[in-house]
Amino acid sequence: MEKGGEISMTNRQISGYMQSYRLKRAGTLDELETVKEEIPQVQRGEVLVKVKATSLNYRDLAMVHNDYPGGVADNLIPLSDGAGEIVAVGEGVRRFQVGDRVAGNFTKEWFGGKRPVYTEPYGSHSDGWLTEYKVLNPELLVAIPDHLSYEQASTLPCAAVTAWSALHGPSPLAAGDTVLTLGSGGVSVFAIQLAKLLGLRVIATTSSDKKAEKLKELGAEDVINYQSTPNWGEVVKERTGGVQRVVEVGGPATIKQSLQAVANGEEVAMIGVLTKEGDKLDYFDIFGRASTRTIGVGSREDFENMNKLIADKKMTPIIDSMFSFDQVREAFEYLASQKFFGKIVIRHN
Amino acid sequence: MEKGGEISMTNRQISGYMQSYRLKRAGTLDELETVKEEIPQVQRGEVLVKVKATSLNYRDLAMVHNDYPGGVADNLIPLSDGAGEIVAVGEGVRRFQVGDRVAGNFTKEWFGGKRPVYTEPYGSHSDGWLTEYKVLNPELLVAIPDHLSYEQASTLPCAAVTAWSALHGPSPLAAGDTVLTLGSGGVSVFAIQLAKLLGLRVIATTSSDKKAEKLKELGAEDVINYQSTPNWGEVVKERTGGVQRVVEVGGPATIKQSLQAVANGEEVAMIGVLTKEGDKLDYFDIFGRASTRTIGVGSREDFENMNKLIADKKMTPIIDSMFSFDQVREAFEYLASQKFFGKIVIRHN
Amino acid sequence: MEKGGEISMTNRQISGYMQSYRLKRAGTLDELETVKEEIPQVQRGEVLVKVKATSLNYRDLAMVHNDYPGGVADNLIPLSDGAGEIVAVGEGVRRFQVGDRVAGNFTKEWFGGKRPVYTEPYGSHSDGWLTEYKVLNPELLVAIPDHLSYEQASTLPCAAVTAWSALHGPSPLAAGDTVLTLGSGGVSVFAIQLAKLLGLRVIATTSSDKKAEKLKELGAEDVINYQSTPNWGEVVKERTGGVQRVVEVGGPATIKQSLQAVANGEEVAMIGVLTKEGDKLDYFDIFGRASTRTIGVGSREDFENMNKLIADKKMTPIIDSMFSFDQVREAFEYLASQKFFGKIVIRHN
Amino acid sequence: MEKGGEISMTNRQISGYMQSYRLKRAGTLDELETVKEEIPQVQRGEVLVKVKATSLNYRDLAMVHNDYPGGVADNLIPLSDGAGEIVAVGEGVRRFQVGDRVAGNFTKEWFGGKRPVYTEPYGSHSDGWLTEYKVLNPELLVAIPDHLSYEQASTLPCAAVTAWSALHGPSPLAAGDTVLTLGSGGVSVFAIQLAKLLGLRVIATTSSDKKAEKLKELGAEDVINYQSTPNWGEVVKERTGGVQRVVEVGGPATIKQSLQAVANGEEVAMIGVLTKEGDKLDYFDIFGRASTRTIGVGSREDFENMNKLIADKKMTPIIDSMFSFDQVREAFEYLASQKFFGKIVIRHN
Structure with missing residues (x-):
């Protein structure tokens, strides 16, 4: 060129x-x-x-x-x-x-x-x-x-700041909380990396054993294969008692399981629409359970705060x-x- | 007896x-x-x-x-x-x-x-x-x-504290914000009364002109008849540009319109289930719109904070x-x- | 010209x-x-x-x-x-x-x-x-x-936004709380006006009965003459049980009395230095009492939030x-x- | 016995x-x-x-x-x-x-x-x-x-919860922030341990090289000998650009240097009075600098939140x-x- x-x-x-x-x-x-x-x-x-x-x-x-x-x-x-x-x-x-x-x-x-x-x-x-x-x-x-x-x-600008906002934005998780991430895309991988710097526990989903290994290397305490375990949300709930946050990048096809995984009163951070089709939601899928919030990436201040942590911990x-x-x-x-x-x-x- | x-x-x-x-x-x-x-x-x-x-x-x-x-x-x-x-x-x-x-x-x-x-x-x-x-x-x-x-x-214990939590709880509205209330039940009436003490604007729904008058006397700036205006959520959005909070007491039959009424990034506070039937929700009814949060009445501290305001303003x-x-x-x-x-x-x- | x-x-x-x-x-x-x-x-x-x-x-x-x-x-x-x-x-x-x-x-x-x-x-x-x-x-x-x-x-830019930040900024007061204002300068007068819109009680100080009248017209529930009552801070504490916030515009000459006036665990918002001389502070003037925080006017978002309230309530x-x-x-x-x-x-x- | x-x-x-x-x-x-x-x-x-x-x-x-x-x-x-x-x-x-x-x-x-x-x-x-x-x-x-x-x-009840409140209470630090601790007492040692779990940087003071070693083992990135460096607060400011928090356990004898060490707009968390004598404070020691806040240990919820982190990270x-x-x-x-x-x-x- x-x-x-x-x-x-x-x-x-x-x-x-x-x-x-x-x-x-x-x-x-x-x-x-x-x-x-x-x-x-x-x-x-x-x-x-x-x-x-x-x-x-x-x-x-x-x-x-x-x-x-x-x-x-x-x-x-x-x-x-x-x-x-x-x-x-x-x-x-x-x-x-x-x-x-x-x-x-x-x-x-x-x-x-x-x-x-x-x-x-x-x-x-x-x-x-x-x-x-x-x-x-x-x-x-x-x-x-x-x-x-x-x-x-x-x-960093889109994926990392989105992951940061999902974990630490308007409703910041406390160290010791557990977060569920879905798959191995940019946002999910950043979410795992940042979660470790923030003192959070991570349970991740993936479709392959090879990726599961990589996710564990990044610090996920637990990984579930969503293909062999289609009710992964319920399984997460059983294993953790309910997570404090889901970094929901899937969309229509994953939201139902994500809502199953979260502890009462905690939050599903909705980020993306990697899928287009899925079951419709019942009122009681959201009422009495998790809060839902759409993440719109983040502000310049969010970006700068995240950078401070990334710089301090030398995260790559x-x-x-x-x-x-x-x-x-x-x-x-x-x-x-x-x-x-x-x-x-x-x-x- | x-x-x-x-x-x-x-x-x-x-x-x-x-x-x-x-x-x-x-x-x-x-x-x-x-x-x-x-x-x-x-x-x-x-x-x-x-x-x-x-x-x-x-x-x-x-x-x-x-x-x-x-x-x-x-x-x-x-x-x-x-x-x-x-x-x-x-x-x-x-x-x-x-x-x-x-x-x-x-x-x-x-x-x-x-x-x-x-x-x-x-x-x-x-x-x-x-x-x-x-x-x-x-x-x-x-x-x-x-x-x-x-x-x-x-x-006070159930209805007023619920209304208080919906307006002033974990994500407090700011004076000048607008709230949508539904009907004339205990929570909704308290929500209007408390909203006025908190410097909020209120738009309310009701099914009768007589109740509309009462709601205006309580301080609602605007009232919509939800029977003659079945798309009241969209109408609220048009009139207000989207409210900052819905005090959602209806449940399955009202949630879709409530989600229409709220400004992007703001919140539907889900409280009750006065209705049992309604259309299912599409993923995009919640993604990219309002946050949703279920209100579980409130803590003793919420009750005491509310009482301080009620006492100060002599609200009855x-x-x-x-x-x-x-x-x-x-x-x-x-x-x-x-x-x-x-x-x-x-x-x- | x-x-x-x-x-x-x-x-x-x-x-x-x-x-x-x-x-x-x-x-x-x-x-x-x-x-x-x-x-x-x-x-x-x-x-x-x-x-x-x-x-x-x-x-x-x-x-x-x-x-x-x-x-x-x-x-x-x-x-x-x-x-x-x-x-x-x-x-x-x-x-x-x-x-x-x-x-x-x-x-x-x-x-x-x-x-x-x-x-x-x-x-x-x-x-x-x-x-x-x-x-x-x-x-x-x-x-x-x-x-x-x-x-x-x-x-608005300096005085009103400062008053807004003192009342509603990083540590917002709750409706029903009481605030102490000092004198009749721009910040103090705005603090009284905004306090009323926020559902706060106001106790003010002044040096003249004529100004006391004006301060009451603006909504101050109580006014103390700081010349005839040089220990006005202690008097405020007695009358109110301690205020939740002091809008401290005085500086070295008033800070000691301001610290006397505030309830334990509440805050003195330090704004200005209308005076230059005063007694030095003892460690125990600040330890175990109020928090102190310096107000540096406010952000554009603070200004815009304040304007929303001013517009809604038609405050002049x-x-x-x-x-x-x-x-x-x-x-x-x-x-x-x-x-x-x-x-x-x-x-x- | x-x-x-x-x-x-x-x-x-x-x-x-x-x-x-x-x-x-x-x-x-x-x-x-x-x-x-x-x-x-x-x-x-x-x-x-x-x-x-x-x-x-x-x-x-x-x-x-x-x-x-x-x-x-x-x-x-x-x-x-x-x-x-x-x-x-x-x-x-x-x-x-x-x-x-x-x-x-x-x-x-x-x-x-x-x-x-x-x-x-x-x-x-x-x-x-x-x-x-x-x-x-x-x-x-x-x-x-x-x-x-x-x-x-x-x-845990007094010292650890106090340290927790100082770092993570009403005004929680963000991961990447820097905290200054004073000496090797219970609160300070807990503050260092908890700071590391929260992703904070620590600069500590001590009077002996032996203790300095121990503080570094606990995770302090930097240690200053306060006896050989009586202006340790200024030195901390120089080295860090100002810390985001001081865990101030000293009292009258240390408060002035602690106020020197903190970045503008950040906070000195005042905890104790290990000393009784010190220079009086000038108004300008607190105005325009750090906020000051007295820590009164913490609530049951603070204790439980801290325990969740301690349990997760197996902190001893x-x-x-x-x-x-x-x-x-x-x-x-x-x-x-x-x-x-x-x-x-x-x-x-």
């Missing part, structure tokens, strides 16, 4: 050309094209980030296939998760300086407190991170932990595989296979 | 006989009988309460009809809600003294913090309040506000009608009619 | 000249001068505010007299509190549009959650609001309640007096007199 | 004699005597505990020397901290059964939520645990973790030394020496 022309730096501005991926129209991967564009110039109060790595989430795939709730605008740059280096700063910027290592917060203007009513997600309503350079309001960025590479840091994200900037199509196809353990990353150079 | 014999007080003990109602076996009102029993004697650390008034809740009716989840033990004294005067105290009691005016906390040993896993509800698993005298651990009682009669105070409960101690059957029948507005009370002498 | 030349609006830009006050060097009011400057142009992501009103706080006076902790940079525009209308928006701005009515948040980049470590206060480290036009990142602004004039809204700030844009010196002198009740406002046109 | 006569168990009652220590009159250790008393009989709703071990705290010494705030009633059984086995239960007790292993909660009727206004501390206002048998309301007891001996469990308390039931005097003298590291325990048989 051809890179974006000559780069020159004058007076803190970088000029020249860059490559971006743009999804011309949501539908298929064929609509994803690279375009040559001018590197954007910082204005007052802005910073320019040289994007070093991005990571993929299921929602990115849903966008490509036009299967994302709320729709996908034409011709946007995909991907919500990216990390890079500040290479230019505009007048009056104090939050960062040239050379700082940063990642974007997933929910752009959610700085803390309640989530803003209106947001413009990267990739569906505004340009995302699958590009070489990106100009941003510095308030939309967080510093990344020193011990992480850009590739590792690029995995689990990367399943890395692709180069011209292998984006292959990366998406691998994501669709659901055969990975942890995160899929794209190196931008 | 014959009263319970001579009363004498010696050395802070009261001896003699009293009348109690006991439900011989759950099933019908015919199983509810009065029995003459010895007044219990306080032992170390206990108090004796002369019960002055009790109030009824739907759950009491469900117990009589053997329709209460968890079952009803034979031969217990019914009713969870009672208020009375301390007439004897055992050795070492410091929390109360003779003459103090008290009510029982609904969830006996829930003093604060998380709800205990195991409880023995009054009326279904332990003797309740439909009696003339009751001996208790003083920790199970709270002082009642000075400005309330015993009849008024007897309405709405009593629909009062029955005498020998009209208990009529009181239950009136409760079954669902034609009241506020609470039904039994005076014990 | 001469106004800033011709104004023309082309393509959402406003050009021409404006008047600003600048404090050439902190020291005396004589250093405060008006200068004619070009109206700043919005760049990408920015908005231009036509400032309609500003309000004064003691800290502004301290800055003029070079008595502000942290120092005051030369040649800055003073005043932290201003309100105005958006008259131009830059590319990509979604938070506000032309015509919106806004005020600036006092602590600029504090959006929610924990206060940022580093901030650049208006007036001491960055240009404040005593000017005709101001270009800003829209994230630094909040919408103001519809029922307030610009003059009224200009009083108490303005003592208004000055025109060319009477700024007189306004500062009046502020120094300490003879007012409520806020001092400057109208910008 | 002679034991308390024959023990017989009939119908869940235990009769016979036992030995208790009683402090005839606060003043000196000479006033501490053993007395032979009848084993108390359980009444309805009570349990009888065979006390197996007690532990000492500085406050116990202060009581003996009549140096305890609030005074010490004559002729009470000393010691707040004890653990034992339930050997008899009265009618209606459901919380525990014979054979259960329990410890007493320090603040008797504080079950959760806000601390009760009035309490009757063990040892100063009511009989404590330095006896062979003790009859109690079972609500005043908590189950102890299975992996702990009675001796280990007896160390550090016992410096154990004394037999007839070596109580020696135990108190050793406590006075301040030469220990961790807790001092008395075995009751």
Whole structure:
């Protein structure tokens, strides 16, 4: 793949050309094209980030296939998760300086407190991170932990912050509590890693003995095979007396068992919709049992708090595989296979 | 009705006989009988309460009809809600003294913090309040506000504390938030009254114009007729942009509309099951919308905090009608009619 | 006073000249001068505010007299509190549009959650609001309640948000709690007004019977003359059994009595330093008594939450007096007199 | 030492004699005597505990020397901290059964939520645990973790719960935060142990290199010698940028340095008064810096939450030394020496 022309730096501005991926129209991967564009110039109060790595989430795939709730605008740059280096700063910027290592917060203007009513997600309503350079309001960025590479840091914005919010957000678990995770996707793997740092016990589900081993290595105290044990929720309840939290990434097909697994008065944190079909819920599936709460990733403050812990404990994200900037199509196809353990990353150079 | 014999007080003990109602076996009102029993004697650390008034809740009716989840033990004294005067105290009691005016906390040993896993509800698993005298651990009682009669105070333990927990419990609303209440039962009427003291806006539903007027007098800013507006949830969403809380007393038949009414990220507080039938829920009825949480009345601390506000603002409960101690059957029948507005009370002498 | 030349609006830009006050060097009011400057142009992501009103706080006076902790940079525009209308928006701005009515948040980049470590206060480290036009990142602004004039809204950023944080911030009081306020300055008057909306009881201090009357009109249940009752803290303790919160605006001269007034385990919210001298504190003045916490105004989310309540209850700030844009010196002198009740406002046109 | 006569168990009652220590009159250790008393009989709703071990705290010494705030009633059984086995239960007790292993909660009727206004501390206002048998309301007891001996469990009620409250109580620290502990007493050692389970960083002070080694073994990341570094608070601030919490056990002599060590907006948790003299505090020692909060041990819920973590992580308390039931005097003298590291325990048989 051809890179974006000559780069020159004058007076803190970088000029020249860059490559971006743009999804011309949501539908298929064929609509994803690279375009040559001018590197954007910082204005007052802005910073320019040289994007070093991005990571993929299921929602990115849903966008490509036009299967994302709320729709996908034409011709946007995909991907919500990216990390890079500040290479230019505009007048009056104090939050960062040239050379700082940063990642974007997933929910752009959610700085803390309640989530803003209106947001413009990267990739569906505004340009995302699958590009070489990106100009941003510095308030939309967080510093990344020193011990992480850009590739590792690029995995954090969506999956890790979601796992953090599920465990430690509005209703934080107490050390000693038990959490149930489902499968080996990005959020679930981060949930296990973070749970161990937070003093929580973990019981995980998976479909293969090999993955079960990996989940135990990450710290899961117990693993249940959800294929050989289709009533895994009830089994979790029996073994634990009911967990304090379920990190529910499955959706319609798993919610019933997840509600079975949780102790009365505790919570199912609903995150995703990896499945589309499932039995309908009875009123008494939710009444008198667990609370349910939908996790919408998290605020910049959540991200920063999580980073503090990750930095202190030197936690490293689990990367399943890395692709180069011209292998984006292959990366998406691998994501669709659901055969990975942890995160899929794209190196931008 | 014959009263319970001579009363004498010696050395802070009261001896003699009293009348109690006991439900011989759950099933019908015919199983509810009065029995003459010895007044219990306080032992170390206990108090004796002369019960002055009790109030009824739907759950009491469900117990009589053997329709209460968890079952009803034979031969217990019914009713969870009672208020009375301390007439004897055992050795070492410091929390109360003779003459103090008290009510029982609904969830006996829930003093604060998380709800205990195991409880023995009054009326279904332990003797309740439909009696003339009751001996208790003083920790199970709270002082009642000075400005309330015993009849008024007897309405608080279940319905008012439930309304309080729904508005101000684990996830307290902020002044200026809007709450949706359903109908004119005890919890809903208390929710409106307490909401006004907490600086909340109220939108209520009802089936009659007459009740609508009463609800507005209590402070509801807006009232919707749920019979002429079967999609009341959507209408509430349109008018308010989504409420911050629903006090959901309906159950299966109302939950879908309640979920429509709430703003994203806010909460449906699930309280009761006045209805038994309704459409099943789709996963997407709860995912990405409101949180759901079941309210289990509240702790002694909740009750005491609520009383502080009630006392300060001189709030008075709405009593629909009062029955005498020998009209208990009529009181239950009136409760079954669902034609009241506020609470039904039994005076014990 | 001469106004800033011709104004023309082309393509959402406003050009021409404006008047600003600048404090050439902190020291005396004589250093405060008006200068004619070009109206700043919005760049990408920015908005231009036509400032309609500003309000004064003691800290502004301290800055003029070079008595502000942290120092005051030369040649800055003073005043932290201003309100105005958006008259131009830059590319990509979604938070506000032309015509919106806004005020600036006092602590600029504090959006929610924990206060940022580093901030650049208006007036001491960055240009404040005593000017005709101001270009800003829209994230630094909040919408103001519809029922307030610009003059009224200009009083909110420092004093009202401080009072709000003291009552409802990190450790929110419960309805029915009692708060002690000191005197009749901006924060104290707002504290009384907000306390009433939050269902709190108020006991206030003052030095004059006339002000006592006004404080009672605002809703204080009780007022103590601190001159005739120098041990007012102990008297408050006697009368109330100890308050749940003190809104401590006095500083060294009042802190000892404030600590006397508060119930064990409750809190003194330390806000200001209207006094400079006082007895030293003994360890046992703070150990085993109240918690102490310094209030640093509040976040944008605090401001927005407060505005929701103010809008809902149609609360109007108490303005003592208004000055025109060319009477700024007189306004500062009046502020120094300490003879007012409520806020001092400057109208910008 | 002679034991308390024959023990017989009939119908869940235990009769016979036992030995208790009683402090005839606060003043000196000479006033501490053993007395032979009848084993108390359980009444309805009570349990009888065979006390197996007690532990000492500085406050116990202060009581003996009549140096305890609030005074010490004559002729009470000393010691707040004890653990034992339930050997008899009265009618209606459901919380525990014979054979259960329990410890007493320090603040008797504080079950959760806000601390009760009035309490009757063990040892100063009511009989404590330095006896062979003790009859109690079972609500005043908590189950102890299975992996702990009675001796280990007896160390928890005061020191461990205090440390827990300081770290995780009303204002819980977040994993990754840093805490400063002072010295090697019971609370400080527990604070270090619990901090590690909670994902916190620890910086500790001590006066000896030998103790410094032990503190590091427990998990302190950094240790400062407070004798060779009298400005240890400033040094902590330099090294850490300011800690998020100080577990302040020192009192007047250490508070100034503790306030130096803490980051702005964070908290000094004030626990004790190991020292009596120190410089007075200036208003600006507390204004604009840390919050201060006095820790009053904790509620039963705090104790139970802590136990859940201790059980899950198999944490074991550090016992410096154990004394037999007839070596109580020696135990108190050793406590006075301040030469220990961790807790001092008395075995009751």
